[in-house]
Amino acid sequence: MDWSHFGMDRSPFRPAVDAAAYFPAPSHAAALAAVAAAFARRDPVVLIDGPSGVGKSLVARKWLDDLLPDVPRVMIPNARADKPADLLQAILFDLGKPYQGLSEQELRLAVTGHLLDAAGSGFPTVIVIDEAQHLSQTALEELRLLGNLESRTGAVAFAVLVAHPMLRDQLRRPAYAPFADRVAVRQAIDALTAEESAAYLRHQVRAAGGDPAKVFDDEAVMLLVSACGGLPRVLNRAAALAFELGAEAGADLIDVEAAFEALDRLGITPPDEDGTGDAVLLPHPARVAEPERPAKRKTVGDATARGPKDKATRKRSA
Numbered sequence: 001m002d003w004s005h006f007g008m009d010r011s012p013f014r015p016a017v018d019a020a021a022y023f024p025a026p027s028h029a030a031a032l033a034a035v036a037a038a039f040a041r042r043d044p045v046v047l048i049d050g051p052s053g054v055g056k057s058l059v060a061r062k063w064l065d066d067l068l069p070d071v072p073r074v075m076i077p078n079a080r081a082d083k084p085a086d087l088l089q090a091i092l093f094d095l096g097k098p099y100q101g102l103s104e105q106e107l108r109l110a111v112t113g114h115l116l117d118a119a120g121s122g123f124p125t126v127i128v129i130d131e132a133q134h135l136s137q138t139a140l141e142e143l144r145l146l147g148n149l150e151s152r153t154g155a156v157a158f159a160v161l162v163a164h165p166m167l168r169d170q171l172r173r174p175a176y177a178p179f180a181d182r183v184a185v186r187q188a189i190d191a192l193t194a195e196e197s198a199a200y201l202r203h204q205v206r207a208a209g210g211d212p213a214k215v216f217d218d219e220a221v222m223l224l225v226s227a228c229g230g231l232p233r234v235l236n237r238a239a240a241l242a243f244e245l246g247a248e249a250g251a252d253l254i255d256v257e258a259a260f261e262a263l264d265r266l267g268i269t270p271p272d273e274d275g276t277g278d279a280v281l282l283p284h285p286a287r288v289a290e291p292e293r294p295a296k297r298k299t300v301g302d303a304t305a306r307g308p309k310d311k312a313t314r315k316r317s318a
Contacts, residue, residue: 006252012204013235013236017061019065020207022058023203023204025055027189030187031048031059031187034046034187035063038158044147045158046161047163048188048189049165050164050188053233054233056130056189057077058232063160064128072118072121072126074094074126075094076091076128076130077131078130079131080134085107087135087139087143088110088111091111091127092107095114111146124154125156126159126160127146128162129162131162141179143159144179147159168188198225201221204236215253216254219255219259220242220256220259223270224259227270237266241262241266242259242261245258
């Protein structure tokens with residue numbers, strides 16, 4: 001769609017991990033700082049965990065983007081390693097090195113040789129592993145052994161594991177104890193609060209070059225916040241669809257009806273419909289100074305834009 005219709009130069013709500021869309025909520029900022037501090041100390045392993053859609057991968061990608069370009073790095077976006085060889089192959093694949101037709105020991109020697117050579121830059125190789133809860137105990141043990149490698153400047157590998165909280169539970173088992181002892185930092189990322197969720201939505205609009213006060217009705221923001229559980233991924237999906245519906249209707253303001261319809265199409269039930277109570281409109285400084293909207297501005301709920309009341313309108317007035 002043409003986002004310039006809303007005064008933006010790109011989509012503000014992207015489904016993919018985008019470091020340019022990073023929003024420094026307290027939980028995310030704390031995780032980012034914890035990883036940076038661990039890298040400065042040359043700790044061997046850092047764990048970032050949290051529920052799906054909370055923004056774990058974005059924190060890791062933001063930290064990678066902020067690193068000096070001289071720091072060697074490996075990014076494994078989907079860690080499914082039942083055997084040590086699977087992990088070693090994934091590392092070599094990301095490095096652009098041969099990884100097929102080699103025995104496990106040959107793979108190990110190839111990875112070891114590369115890590116030692118790369119340490120000549122003065123930095124350890126950063127190995128970011130997303131979906132790390134899918135690593136087997138033996139694969140994690142292989143990662144621990146790689147962390148034992150050292151050059152004259154210190155350890156040659158620094159691992160950042162991005163995972164569902166189930167990995168934290170696994171690390172409590174006796175079989176995982178040797179690896180668990182190497183995890184220097186365990187940083188959980190929480191869902192956004194209501195206030196943070198509202199600020200997140202407005203931040204994304206501003207980051208795309210838009211003015212949230214001009215394109216996002218406060219009631220629509222409130223509804224999305226109350227329905228999306230503080231998960232950035234869900235907020236992105238619902239807000240993007242609401243804007244698409246608004247654009248189709250020729251509206252220049254995303255109102256509560258557009259938000260209702262977007263949630264309905266995504267199968268997300270707002271709190272006032274499942275008995276958990278109504279959401280409360282969140283105050284923010286922009287509301288005080290926001291100029292009165294022109295009377296002729298069309299919204300998704302206008303009869304000229306939408307015609308007869310639809311299902312979403314009936315929900316609002318029920």
